[in-house]
Amino acid sequence: MARVVVDVMPKQEILDPQGQAVAAALPRLGFEGISEVRQGKRFELEVADDVDDAALDQIAETLLANPVIENFVVRRVEA
């Protein structure tokens, strides 16, 4: 078994209202110095050893991310 992490973030040119809401809340709560917040998703998958990188890319592209508005990165990590 391998552990795979897929990070999904809104593309830079896409509005990110969740991230903007967090960024706007920070000064109200007394935290200064944060100029931008973007919010995305992180998936952790337990994957059998015979699943190859092409299959993982296809899973990320079809099920975990919306490639029209989101970028994704697939990486294998230490279990």
Place this chain on the structure above:
Amino acid sequence: MARVVVDVMPKQEILDPQGQAVAAALPRLGFEGISEVRQGKRFELEVADDVDDAALDQIAETLLANPVIENFVVRRVEA
């Protein structure tokens, strides 16, 4: 300016219906060999250089994660 990533994941003992939905959909779409999926959040922050790690931890704990049900990891990355 520094770039900070905060990963927020549901604790292991917490049910994760979003992740379970993805895991259940994978075999229906023809992807075998994925035994577990957990879904969390990923935040990317642009942070001024004078913001210290204690402030970042406090931001993550109060605004980005719910420590009752979620674990979080704060790390500085290359800009």
